[in-house]
Amino acid sequence: MNDLDVRLRALLPRGRVLTSPAQLAAYGADGLGYKNYRPDAVVLPADAAELAAFMRGAKRLAVPLVMRGAGTSLSGGPVAAQGGVIVHTSALKAVPVINAHGFWCEVESGVTLNDLDAILKPHGVFYPPDPSSGPVCTLGGNVASNAGGAHCFRYGVTSNYVLGVEAVLLDGSVHRFGGPAGGRGPWREDWKRFMIGSEGTLAAFTRFWLRLLPLPEKVWTFRATYPDLTTTEAAIHALVADPSYPAAIEMLDPRGVAMVESSQMACGLPEGSFLLLVEIDGPAPLVDGRVPHVAELLRRAGSTDVTFSEEALIRQKLWKARKAAGGLLGQLSPSYVVQDAVIPKRALAEVLRLVYDEADAAGIRVVNVFHAGDGNLHPNFLFDSRVPGELEKVERISKHLMERVIAVGGTLSGEHGIGNDKSGYMPLVFGPDSMRLQLAVPAAFNPTHQMNPLKVFDDRRFGS
Amino acid sequence: MDPEAPSSHFSNCTHCGFCLAVCPTYKLTGDENNSPRGRLRLWSEEAAGRLPRDKWTDFYTEECVGCLACETACPATVPYGQIFERIRHDHVTTGRSHPGPVLRLAAALVTAPFWFNLALLPARLLRRCGLAWPPLLFPGRPPLLQSSAAYAAELMRLRNPTGPRVALLTGCLMEAMFREINFATIRVLIENNVRVVIPEHQGCCGAFQEHTGLGDAAALGARNRKAFGSVEVDAIVCNSSGCGYALGKSLAPDRPVRDVLAFLGDLGPVRRQREPTDATRVYVDLPCHLVHGQKSPGIPAAVLDATGYRWELAPNARDCCGSGGVYNLQKPENARAILAGKAAFLNEAEGAPVVLATSNHVCMMQWNSAGKSGLVKRPYEVRHVIQLLDPGECFGRGSGPA
Ligand SMILES: Cc1cc2nc3c(=O)[nH]c(=O)nc-3n(C[C@H](O)[C@H](O)[C@H](O)COP(=O)(O)OP(=O)(O)OC[C@H]3O[C@@H](n4cnc5c(N)ncnc54)[C@H](O)[C@@H]3O)c2cc1C
């Protein structure tokens, strides 16, 4: 047993401490599996109280601390980029309060999104943010990266639903930033916005108070295909401005469609088409009345292939191509990088052109998924990290893409966070003054940058 | 271990993490090493020479139940089961894993069906007399001496069915210990006008070898390819999901193997009539090797309806019960903890009697242990679904006529 091991065990009498090389290997990567950073140790606190107690002693360990939920981050968030200890929250799984009448719940940070959904459903309420990693990602990871999802066009992202955050700082102090009653009453400092999207750089989250909504009475799903980008854009613009206010507007580009159609998930989509998926929901009489109008809107924009349904099974089929896309990427190539740029919708054609041209020139396959309502573009670059030079090509394309995104007035990340994968692009968006102010925030909470160093800012290093 | 093949398989894993949520050992321990993504990483790091041989890799490998839920969850279709089998076999042959002497003896015996049947005759006798005590042995009345093959031949002569012809795998443990289920299968098939053939010289399906990493599963596969390869039948059927999965792999791609319940579902089986006052409630659990191994949608509703009982799926029916072939013998604490979560509902379940039905004998053993080990504190019965279609089935006195 090494010295770190002994000290960690003293801090975690009930939880677990992993220090053998074969216990650390699995914690080397997040959703970007090809990048590996082996931590010096992993700890699994037995519960929230032990996590808080651990944090009290953690400063004296004098090694970086990295919080980790399910490790599905696509930006290099929960990995030990500067070594140190990974704190895995998998035991923090309680949902102590569901207040369906007050439309809020209290959950621990290791609860997975789909588990929360299942627990809430019988109460007739739901928590709207829906990243597609829902079956496995944790609320801690969601809050720390301000996760979004397909339905965030209408419902908004994680930050719109966090009423309060319980956060443990490196001195062991436990803070409740906000709470079920917002920042009032006994819930003193309402600094939760500092915490949301902080990517593990400020504090360890132990629990949240989340806002809930009544489950929509009725949902209709529409699927339409378009022959070209012009007609697709016409549909997106019309939908965004339409009073039917869709909950989700999702797009898959022709390369994505081709990928689905050449797989076992094929669903008969026309070759070379753009796919749009739209969902409207709400009280039955209201949504039912809007169905013909939305269908007509989709046709008028130029689709001759509009299908829609309210039935769960058919709706699942309509979503199939869009949902299958993520998995098929993995079947096609051993590694992929997904960018997360947000662009003004008017710039879609220009940015897509750049992505296609650069990827084709470099011989890299690319598939684009677009949260079209929010202007959040996900180009997925497929490559093989074992082939020398491929990753570099992808990184070069990504850099050109980001430069163009900034030039058209967009930004780096819509929902995946910056981590260490996109930290190099930060100076492209933010000037030196803004960077200085942003860096002052983690410095206020942990002056030596012990929490998740080398993330968000390239030079945010522990100990310097 | 072939250094090339596995590493190319491992690299299909994009590290998305979707498999974590369904893995029983990850749910139990919260340790990512104890998850599919974690195990794949340990094996691939070792194969790539970045991780030395380590007792923890051996430990986490042994922890895997082999339920294959991760294969169903994986969007990248990583063939986890195939990789795992190869690694486990490799760990056993190189002395990194040490299955106990009972398992070694059993692995040797199942390759010789005659001796296996003979060795388990006393156990059959005890079960028949209702004297079986180990918690895994569910009650039943296995015929002692007549073999399933002889019974099928006799019943075929008596009933002379004229419908489709099937070849049935009788299995090793199924035949030696739980033979009453084979007899029930034969009765139900013949009652449904199906002609039943029991190919001679068939042997163990190889699942036991795959579960333990012991012995030569390939040799068993070759024997069964010979036994089943040329029989002229409309379908090859199995009445145990685990055996069906293993035999299916051995006979692929030439001869598809079907679960007997799926086969009956297509036929539309004869429906059993029950008294209107019958308060039996059947809770159906789906074996992992049926839904995740054979990738079947489940047990057909037409079959469950035909039992005549009120039935519903058990909560989390697609999740593992902890049996994992011989996992409950090798890792009894984990197996019990996994079962605890699944079985708790039985304490409150409605019905008199309450029946837990499934389609794999090793799952039946595991479910039976829930009562004997105190996880379920009220009486309930464990049955194979085929037994609920059996004209001879009735509750309260073991398992139907011999
Ligand atoms: C296939 C796939 C699809 C995805 N789809 C989407 C999508 O549609 N929308 C979207 O927004 N994201 C998506 N993601 C990205 C990812 O799932 C989200 O960022 C998610 O919120 C991460 O949750 P996690 O539990 O895995 O957190 P992790 O990956 O473990 O951590 C993410 C960040 O949160 C920090 N963190 C985790 N727990 C805590 C805590 N308790 N306290 C403080 N900090 C903490 C970590 O340090 C890290 O910086 C997807 C990922 C994959 C692999």
Ligand code: SF4
């Ligand atoms: S087979 Fe089952 S126990 Fe093993 S890794 Fe897959 S899900 Fe986990």
Ligand code: SF4
């Ligand atoms: S679901 Fe498949 S691709 Fe994703 S981490 Fe698990 S094994 Fe790898």
